[in-house]
Amino acid sequence: MEKIFQAIERSGIEIAKLIDRDSFEYSDSANTSGDNQLKLDVESDKVIEKNFREVTSIRAISSEEKDREVEINRDGKYLISYDPLDGSSLVDVNLSVGSIFGIYENSFRGSNLVASAYIVYGPRVEMVVAYDEVKLYRLAGEKFHFVKTLSLNEKGKIQAPGGTQKNWLPHHKKMVDDIFQQGYRLRYSGGMVPDLHQILLKGGGLFSYPATTDKPKGKLRILFEVLPFALVFEKAGGYGVDDKSQRLLNIEPQHLHDTSPCFFGSKYEISLLKKYYG
Numbered sequence: 001m002e003k004i005f006q007a008i009e010r011s012g013i014e015i016a017k018l019i020d021r022d023s024f025e026y027s028d029s030a031n032t033s034g035d036n037q038l039k040l041d042v043e044s045d046k047v048i049e050k051n052f053r054e055v056t057s058i059r060a061i062s063s064e065e066k067d068r069e070v071e072i073n074r075d076g077k078y079l080i081s082y083d084p085l086d087g088s089s090l091v092d093v094n095l096s097v098g099s100i101f102g103i104y105e106n107s108f109r110g111s112n113l114v115a116s117a118y119i120v121y122g123p124r125v126e127m128v129v130a131y132d133e134v135k136l137y138r139l140a141g142e143k144f145h146f147v148k149t150l151s152l153n154e155k156g157k158i159q160a161p162g163g164t165q166k167n168w169l170p171h172h173k174k175m176v177d178d179i180f181q182q183g184y185r186l187r188y189s190g191g192m193v194p195d196l197h198q199i200l201l202k203g204g205g206l207f208s209y210p211a212t213t214d215k216p217k218g219k220l221r222i223l224f225e226v227l228p229f230a231l232v233f234e235k236a237g238g239y240g241v242d243d244k245s246q247r248l249l250n251i252e253p254q255h256l257h258d259t260s261p262c263f264f265g266s267k268y269e270i271s272l273l274k275k276y277y278g
């Protein structure tokens with residue numbers, strides 16, 4: 001596992017440099033989810049694949065930028081799903097973006113997720129690893145340094161409600177309004193990594209990406225975005241649930257690029273969600 005974390009660190013350092021110097025042109029292709037791929041997405045994907053190919057314990061990888069699973073070492077123990085550059089459309093407006101990784105044994109499903117990690121490329125480059133605990137690291141020079149262990153309080157003060165408001169379902173709108181009426185402040189950048197990182201570092205709050213009338217299965221990809229963060233939130237003492245209030249880690253995706261409505265938060269906000277969603 002240590003070698004996998006080291007490969008993630010190397011990838012983070014290389015991608016941070018790419019973001020600094022690369023142009024923001026679109027490549028000629030779209031990914032499986034239909035998003036136009038920025039050259040930066042494609043380059044970040046290559047960087048991560050190259051670093052994972054050096055780790056013999058990795059059996060296969062799947063990336064948000066690839067149509068199918070890629071075998072690395074037939075005898076490897078681990079499978080890794082990753083989103084090389086989530087929120088890449090925010091790079092050209094100079095907001096934070098991130099890379100997300102889920103590490104599985106046996107097969108790509110929540111119950112087999114043994115560790116996850118993400119990297120935020122913001123004013124600082126930070127990495128969060130959820131394994132035994134949830135640990136925050138910060139890049140200084142060419143190395144990530146341990147900063148602290150992260151845990152959530154019972155209740156937060158901010159909420160990040162995703163999706164197009166005019167397409168929200170009535171009970172979702174009521175819940176979001178209720179939370180604002182309770183004094184929560186809006187914090188939403190449109191990048192899942194910085195938005196969830198903020199909730200985690202501030203000790204609590206609610207991030208929601210619901211089912212909407214135009215996207216009944218939500219927008220966020222189960223393997224590449226949802227499951228890795230569900231593990232981070234659970235290990236930090238919080239929750240990750242879907243629109244049936246079920247644990248996200250119990251979801252079994254049928255296809256690599258399946259999506260799910262998702263909600264991440266601390267104890268109080270998730271119990272409030274259950275009131276509205278049942």
Ligand code: AFP
Nearest residue numbers: 086087088089162163190191192193
């Ligand atoms: P992009 O990668 O297309 O910028 O999408 C980012 C993202 O997948 C996730 O990081 C955000 O939380 C979510 O989409 C934002 O979606 P909305 O703009 O629909 O709220």
